[in-house]
Amino acid sequence: MLAYTYIEKGLFELKDKLKPQIIDEKDAVVRVTLASICTSDIHIKHGSVPRAIPGITVGHEMVGVVEKTGTAVEKVKPGDRVTVNVETFCGECFFCRNGYVNNCTDKNGGWALGCRIDGGQAEYVRVPFADNGLDIIPDSVTDEQALFTGDILATGFWAARISEITPEDTVLIIGAGPTGLCTLACVSLKNPEKIIVCERDESRRDFVRKHYPEVLTVAPEEALRFIKANCPNGGADRVIEVAGAEDTFRLAWECARPNAVVTVVALYDKPQILPLPEMYGKNLIFKTGGVDGCDCAEILSLMEQGKIDTTPLITHTYDLKDIEEAYKLFEEKRDGVIKVAVKP
Ligand SMILES: [Zn+2]
Numbered sequence: 001m002l003a004y005t006y007i008e009k010g011l012f013e014l015k016d017k018l019k020p021q022i023i024d025e026k027d028a029v030v031r032v033t034l035a036s037i038c039t040s041d042i043h044i045k046h047g048s049v050p051r052a053i054p055g056i057t058v059g060h061e062m063v064g065v066v067e068k069t070g071t072a073v074e075k076v077k078p079g080d081r082v083t084v085n086v087e088t089f090c091g092e093c094f095f096c097r098n099g100y101v102n103n104c105t106d107k108n109g110g111w112a113l114g115c116r117i118d119g120g121q122a123e124y125v126r127v128p129f130a131d132n133g134l135d136i137i138p139d140s141v142t143d144e145q146a147l148f149t150g151d152i153l154a155t156g157f158w159a160a161r162i163s164e165i166t167p168e169d170t171v172l173i174i175g176a177g178p179t180g181l182c183t184l185a186c187v188s189l190k191n192p193e194k195i196i197v198c199e200r201d202e203s204r205r206d207f208v209r210k211h212y213p214e215v216l217t218v219a220p221e222e223a224l225r226f227i228k229a230n231c232p233n234g235g236a237d238r239v240i241e242v243a244g245a246e247d248t249f250r251l252a253w254e255c256a257r258p259n260a261v262v263t264v265v266a267l268y269d270k271p272q273i274l275p276l277p278e279m280y281g282k283n284l285i286f287k288t289g290g291v292d293g294c295d296c297a298e299i300l301s302l303m304e305q306g307k308i309d310t311t312p313l314i315t316h317t318y319d320l321k322d323i324e325e326a327y328k329l330f331e332e333k334r335d336g337v338i339k340v341a342v343k344p
């Protein structure tokens with residue numbers, strides 16, 4: 001089968017590999033019907049994910065059809081259409097039992113697919129702990145709708161959940177890349193008083209205004225002034241930082257009102273400064289992470305009810321055999337690309 005493979009720093013290649021097999025009774029093998037490229041894949045390619053193992057098939061965002069299951073798998077059966085969770089989790093350790101599945105203590109716990117074990121930019125993928133890692137897609141939900149459920153949409157959903165948003169809140173989202181847009185979709189479900197999206201790229205601000213006309217948008221250099229003008233208590237009640245750019249962590253806490261919740265979803269290239277003397281008395285609550293991606297069933301149900309639709313994020317679709325081209329487009333952010341779908 002075709003599998004896009006991490007060869008060495010700077011090099012991915014489409015390889016012919018053996019089809020994966022069940023190796024544990026809790027495994028399932030899934031025939032991938034649609035996959036996507038994530039910024040984390042690009043990080044692997046550039047060698048900034050040291051735990052990624054050369055030779056593995058990349059890709060951790062996909063949907064497919066269950067082909068085979070191990071004897072201990074109960075939730076899914078061959079023929080079921082499923083989303084695949086970015087995280088592998090046992091469901092039994094301390095962290096799993098408390099919903100902190102990102103920190104599952106199993107040897108493959110956390111982000112393993114397409115990083116430490118073979119992932120899904122391929123025709124087939126083996127999913128460990130299939131009862132936790134797979135969720136059945138409702139009949140009325142398409143592959144395109146479900147594609148981001150296990151990764152960036154799970155992240156947006158989790159970010160909105162842990163930010164403790166109330167209907168009185170003004171929520172500032174920093175960054176309208178794919179994960180920022182998924183966060184926006186999930187924050188909208190909480191019906192806050194106001195949502196403001198801060199984004200550098202004008203075409204992405206346009207995208208937000210087109211799909212969420214009630215949302216206010218602002219460029220980073222205007223953000224502080226704009227927030228003060230639009231928030232009665234001197235800042236946003238909730239800030240979700242998804243951008244991970246040079247100055248966006250600072251912007252996040254500067255835009256927060258005293259006693260606000262600041263949720264940091266972004267993955268930074270460099271250490272960030274937490275200038276406690278400067279923020280003394282602001283009494284901020286910081287939450288950081290690593291998505292605990294265990295809300296997929298709820299996300300799929302919201303899609304079925306028509307409450308979440310992330311299909312507009314798919315701006316381009318390629319065949320798996322042309323995945324090299326798809327990566328180029330995504331990496332160079334050409335042609336207004338937001339997300340690329342890849343069809344095996
Ligand atoms: Zn990802």
Ligand SMILES: [Zn+2]
Nearest residue numbers: 090093096104
């Ligand atoms: Zn666990």
